[in-house]
Amino acid sequence: xxxxxxxxxxxxxxxxxxxxxxxxxxxxxxxxxxxxxxxxxxxxxxxxxxxxxxxxxxxxxxxxxxxxxxxxxxxxxxxxxxxxxxxxxxxxxxxxxxxxxxxxxxxxxxxxxxxxxxxxxxxxxxxxxxxxxxxxxxxxxxxxxxxxxxxxxxxxxxxxxxxxxxxxxxxxxxxxxxxxxxxxxxxxxxxxxxxxxxxxxxxxxxxxxxxxxxxxxxxxxxxxxxxxxxxxxxxxxxxxxxxxxxxxxxxxxxxxxxxxxxxxxxxxxxxxxxxxxxxxxxxxxxxxxxxxxxxxxxxxxxxxxxxxxxxxxxxxxxxxxxxxxxxxxxxxxxxxxxxxxxxxxxxxxxxxxxxxxxxxxxxxxxxxxxxxxxxxxxxxxxxxxxxxxxxxxxxxxxxxxxxxxxxxxxxxxxxxxxxxxxxxxxxxxxxxxxxxx
Numbered sequence: 001x002x003x004x005x006x007x008x009x010x011x012x013x014x015x016x017x018x019x020x021x022x023x024x025x026x027x028x029x030x031x032x033x034x035x036x037x038x039x040x041x042x043x044x045x046x047x048x049x050x051x052x053x054x055x056x057x058x059x060x061x062x063x064x065x066x067x068x069x070x071x072x073x074x075x076x077x078x079x080x081x082x083x084x085x086x087x088x089x090x091x092x093x094x095x096x097x098x099x100x101x102x103x104x105x106x107x108x109x110x111x112x113x114x115x116x117x118x119x120x121x122x123x124x125x126x127x128x129x130x131x132x133x134x135x136x137x138x139x140x141x142x143x144x145x146x147x148x149x150x151x152x153x154x155x156x157x158x159x160x161x162x163x164x165x166x167x168x169x170x171x172x173x174x175x176x177x178x179x180x181x182x183x184x185x186x187x188x189x190x191x192x193x194x195x196x197x198x199x200x201x202x203x204x205x206x207x208x209x210x211x212x213x214x215x216x217x218x219x220x221x222x223x224x225x226x227x228x229x230x231x232x233x234x235x236x237x238x239x240x241x242x243x244x245x246x247x248x249x250x251x252x253x254x255x256x257x258x259x260x261x262x263x264x265x266x267x268x269x270x271x272x273x274x275x276x277x278x279x280x281x282x283x284x285x286x287x288x289x290x291x292x293x294x295x296x297x298x299x300x301x302x303x304x305x306x307x308x309x310x311x312x313x314x315x316x317x318x319x320x321x322x323x324x325x326x327x328x329x330x331x332x333x334x335x336x337x338x339x340x341x342x343x344x345x346x347x348x349x350x351x352x353x354x355x356x357x358x359x360x361x362x363x364x365x366x367x368x369x370x371x372x373x374x375x376x377x378x379x380x381x382x383x384x385x386x387x388x389x390x391x392x393x394x395x396x397x398x399x400x401x402x403x404x405x406x407x408x409x410x411x412x413x414x415x416x417x418x419x420x421x422x423x424x425x426x427x428x429x430x431x432x433x434x435x436x437x
Contacts, residue, residue: 023057027354032061034350038343039063045229045335046072047343050257052265053351054326055394055420055431060258066334067227067234076226077212077254078332079244080317081309084215084253087200088181089127089293090267091188093277094203096123101191103127103280107183110190116163121170123187126180127292128285132168135177139164143312146246150239153217154246156182174286178250181293185249196249208266213255216244221254226334230314243312251311260319260330268305268321268328269418299345300352308341316340320348326433327351370421374435377412383423383430392422411436 035047046064053059062072095101101110101123108119117133125131136142139162146154163179185196192199197218205213214221217240227236244252255263266272273281282305284296294305302324309317314336320329329347331340369382381391391409393402401419402409411419416436423430 023053023059024354027056027351028059028061030350030354031059031347032063034346035061035063035343038346042338044333044338046226046333048072048074048076048078048226048257048332049343049347050074050261050330051347051351052261052328055392055422058258058261066224067236070227072226072334073224074258075212075256076224077214077221077256078226078317078334079216079228079251079309079311079313079315080253080255080260080332081247081251081311081315082178083260083307083309083317083319084247084249084251085181086267086293086307086319087204087253088184088188088196088249089281089291090272091196091199091203092123092127092184093273093280093292095188095191095199097274097277101187105187107187110187111183114160114163116165117160117183118166118170121183123184124280124292125170126184126187128174128283129176129180129288129290130172130174130286131170131177131180132166132173132175133177133179133183134164134167135175136160136162136179136182146242146312147238150242152242152245154242156186156248159246160186174288174290176288176290178247181250182248204272208263208272210255210259210263212259213253213263215248216252216254217241217248218245218252223256225254226315226332228313228315229335230312231336235313238313240313247311251309257330257332260317260332261328264319264321264328264330268326271417300349302348304348306341306344310336310338310340312336318344320344322348325352370432370434374437375411376437377410379409379411379421379434381407381409381421381423383425386425388423388425390424392424394420394422 035049039047044064046066048062051059060074062074065071096103103124104122106120106122113119121131136159159182167175188199189196197215200215212223227234281292284291289296294307297304297306302322305321305323307319316333316336316338318331318340329344331343333340371380388407390405392400393409395401414436419434419436421432421434
């Protein structure tokens with residue numbers, strides 16, 4: 001039986017995205033030069049990029065044009081395409097946290113039977129792409145169906161009837177498939193009696209103050225949108241109703257590079273999901289090394305959590321989280337075909353090779369001892385064979401909370417959450433996370 005609920009937004013709020021300290025101007029110039037040179041070398045229309053660098057600050061940069069005479073600005077909206085999937089995955093995990101669903105529930109508990117779709121497929125298999133379902137976007141003539149009547153609103157129930165025979169039995173292999181995320185959102189609606197867009201707004205977008213992030217077709221885009229270019233053709237005059245209604249929970253969201261880094265930063269720093277759910281999100285499986293709306297890759301010899309997106313029209317997007325440093329990078333491009341992911345890698349390389357890089361280049365040979373962690377107040381800091389010159393305490397938004405040269409710091413008056421302890425010595429700068437509970 002359908003569960004009727006009102007999904008109450010969590011009390012989660014995050015502080016203003018602006019960081020207290022000024023981003024290093026030399027590094028800012030390096031990043032701007034990088035996106036300028038990439039755009040020119042690859043003849044790209046425009047790029048909007050943003051970086052959050054814990055302990056350093058945030059940077060936003062733009063280059064190029066939306067269209068003739070209109071430059072890209074940092075508050076312009078871009079289609080994020082398949083980066084929508086992470087929002088869908090997190091939404092389902094939050095429903096599981098509320099005991100509305102369970103990750104191993106089967107489709108038949110929420111949806112009617114459909115041809116070529118095994119009703120025993122689980123929610124977990126939908127989100128990690130192990131269903132074996134055929135991708136609805138691979139149906140011959142799919143793009144033409146979108147363009148025949150660009151004002152038509154397609155429904156997920158209609159699109160699901162187009163799905164062809166399965167590629168393999170559920171759980172036996174891995175294959176990326178947009179169909180999976182359409183079904184996942186259908187489950188969310190069936191389980192709650194609410195629309196997918198309302199669930200997103202109530203459980204994720206509003207609590208995180210993501211007021212420049214929208215699900216196209218189902219809510220108005222309230223800010224200027226960068227014109228989309230496909231094969232050097234400006235497609236802004238073509239209504240995107242059919243394309244984005246068909247993409248829906250697998251690719252119809254629009255946002256800014258600033259809000260997308262804000263979203264990733266909050267998610268990766270325990271501000272959205274509980275630890276068990278976050279572990280589910282980042283349990284990577286199959287040849288795609290895929291979790292639930294996010295994948296694990298290697299870039300520059302480092303482990304990164306990432307997702308890309310592209311949609312006909314066209315837009316290309318890339319999100320990247322460097323697991324060692326906590327750096328978050330977003331790249332949005334208003335053009336297809338192109339590779340936003342490669343731009344993200346080049347920005348990560350610029351950050352890590354800069355003079356202000358604070359992480360892997362300065363990890364101590366003798367690890368710093370920091371205890372207790374988690375803590376409810378006093379933290380003892382020990383660094384063998386080195387003299388501590390200063391200790392800086394930052395919150396995860398980069399706000400300097402305390403500075404001392406003592407080997408003990410007191411966090412008892414701080415709100416619960418994660419903090420960065422920046423220990424400076426003559427040999428280097430060492431940064432560690434500590435959990436205040």
